[in-house]
Amino acid sequence: MKLKKSHLALIALVVIVVAAILIVPQLNKTKKILIGATVPPHGNILEAVKEDLKKEGFELEIKVLTDYVTGNPATAAGDLQANYFQHGPYLAQYNESVSEKERLVGAIGVHYEPFGLYAGSKKALDELAEGDHIAIPNDPTNGARALFLLQDAGIIKLKDGLTPQTGATVLDIVENAKNIAIDELNAELIPAALQDVAYAVINGNYATGAGLSPKDDALFLEPSDGEAGKTYTNFIVVKPENENADFVKALKKVLFTQKTYDFILNSPEFKGGVIPVFTVSGK
Template sequence: MKKFGAFLLAGVLAIGALTGCGSTDKKAESSTGSTDTQVIKVAASATPHAEILEEAKPLLAKEGYDLQVTVFDDYVQPNEVVDSGDFDANYFQHAPYMEQFNKEKGTKLVDAGDIHYEPFGIYPGTKKSLDEIADGDEIAVPNDTTNEARALLLLQDNGLIKLKDGAGLTATVNDIAENPHNIKIVELEAAQVARVTGETAFVVLNGNYALQAGYSVKKDALAYEASDSEAAKTYVNIIAVKEGNEDSDAIKVLVKVLKSDDIKKFIDEKYDGAVIAFE
């Protein structure tokens, strides 16, 4: 899932055909005329969502389902095509974005399954260990509301600051209640944070920007969000469906496969901690 504010982006044409109607009640005919395979159409972002779905295809085939994935490069159409019934599900977003989209657009989408999260991590800058923190050190964080709050919560979880009670996922620098090291929080556009590692003691990055900067979350992060953290639970990426379809057999099988040990292993090996299967 990308940033929470992405719902403001204008829709861009999807990659792939958008015709047809809801497909989980239809059969896909083989070359022999057989209609034993049920089709599931899923709209997805390219990375990592579509890549994970591609890995799931043979597993779903064994269950009797033909998973058809269409990649979209915007955050509007994947929800619209599911709400309209053209697609059975999408995989690209977290629940807060979906709920805001429902509110803004009048759609009726629900969470059918929690699949993965992309953790924030604290990475070395001019210092290589959190134990080296000193009075007046600078730490760079993203400046947009959602990502800054996650960064501050991670700093709090690691004992560097303490936030006001109740600040949670809306926290800003104004909510810092205790700052024993007089840390200066440097607020930057998310894509710029990784560029100041030579200027600040530490930087706080989300998974995709860490990958772009050449970091391995598992090897390089000094600390990162745990699966039971408030942020991970809130911003877990989901399978979203139209309300009423969450209990269909096809969707249940899709979620079961995406939460299987085989897919968890694929996620762990391919993304090296930048994407983590949600337990």
Template sequence: MKKKLIVSVAAAALTLAALTGCGSAKDDSTITVAASATPHAEILEQVKPILEEQGYTLEVTVFSDYVQPNQVVESGEYDANYFQHIPYLESFNEEHGTHLVNAGGIHYEPFGIYPGTKSDLSTLTEGDVISVPNDTTNEARALLLLQDNGILKLKDGVGLEATVRDIVENPYNVEIQELEAAQVPRVKDESAFVVLNGNYAMEAGFSVSKDAVAFEQSDSEAAKTYVNVIAVKEGNESKEGIKALVDALKSDAVKEYINNTYDGGVIPFD
């Protein structure tokens, strides 16, 4: 009798384990994404009906930090995240030993050249001041944008590590004024032009689409580097659900939403 009871309990345990295993298997038709609130989660909301037509359910969870979204993808709790650019992704992998990869670039948030005392780059004259952020990444982006618009030339190969010391040609002999990023918009009345990243431009009341004299294009080095991506754990980038998600985010409907909603502060990445 005791032996029979033990066998029965063991059989029940095996049945429960089997049922539990079945219940924990992830449904391939559900795609779970960890995202920042703006603009990432907002953009993902536009994707839900597109994916529904293909038989997928998109579940989006908003995170307020930049650590947990990567941790939950690494652990397999979530399929993907959408909040970061490639340099941050690579740095996170190196620092935390994670194995996250870029599954597709979706948008970038451009640097722009904005009017100060002048509103047309062709009116630059010797000694004009152009104010730029002084931190390494943002200064390099600002200098590259000025180079793209013919205002100066940088040493070959410096790329996104460029500083004012790397300027090799300055045909207008402009003065590059380096300031803490938050201070740059405050000197627009004392500078011919100011070069700003998106959030400081918006805080200063500038619109990328309406006010920027020039801004980073999708084929620029900075845009390609700082494009915001869908990140997944290595090996999952070819899964059908992930490919469907990326394709939906790059669809004409989503591009139209981005262009109509963010006034040039967010630009689809081709």
């Protein structure tokens, strides 16, 4: 039996409508990704690219990390697709402490945060006195970084031959003219302990989070164009099998833009303590 042309047209129309109903939601569907980040500045930077990332097909959810301990295990376990809170030496130290299946990779280098030496009960470096206490972070990589900063400031001297890559501990101090006491504390607790010590070395993100301006308030600051800037780049970190995943490519695309570059440099919340390490095409 032959179908009338009108019937054929109606069938064709139904097929087109059904196909549209099935296909359009798939085209509009975004994939969710969960990234753990400290605030500021990491979470703020991710927040700034949320809408751009949605245009690339990914809906970003940010889980705020309040310490340096939980982000890597959660990423290795798959509870987070990525994390953004750490520099290269910290990641290397973590990878050395875990099994191969728990190791992670730095997929996108985004920014650098200069360490600073801040006033506690003493307001200037020329007030440094015999037996004063200086607080530094107690994790191995940031503790070593703090010791190199104190050496650059002329307060202590470390053994010859040590570098950020080799690390350093308080046992490597060979000169300490004023017998300074080094108090090793959790990095996130140091800003609250400022009045309990003469001075403190504070991570850039915790300094800005406490209302301090690295550019204006630090008594001594790492030079952003020196070796520290290259060594302590902060990365978006993922499992090795995700290093070239579509969501990582999309993140890199939306992060490495003039918009993000300007946001990092000019955000009043960062107070000059966050420096982008990527270059923008055409700059």
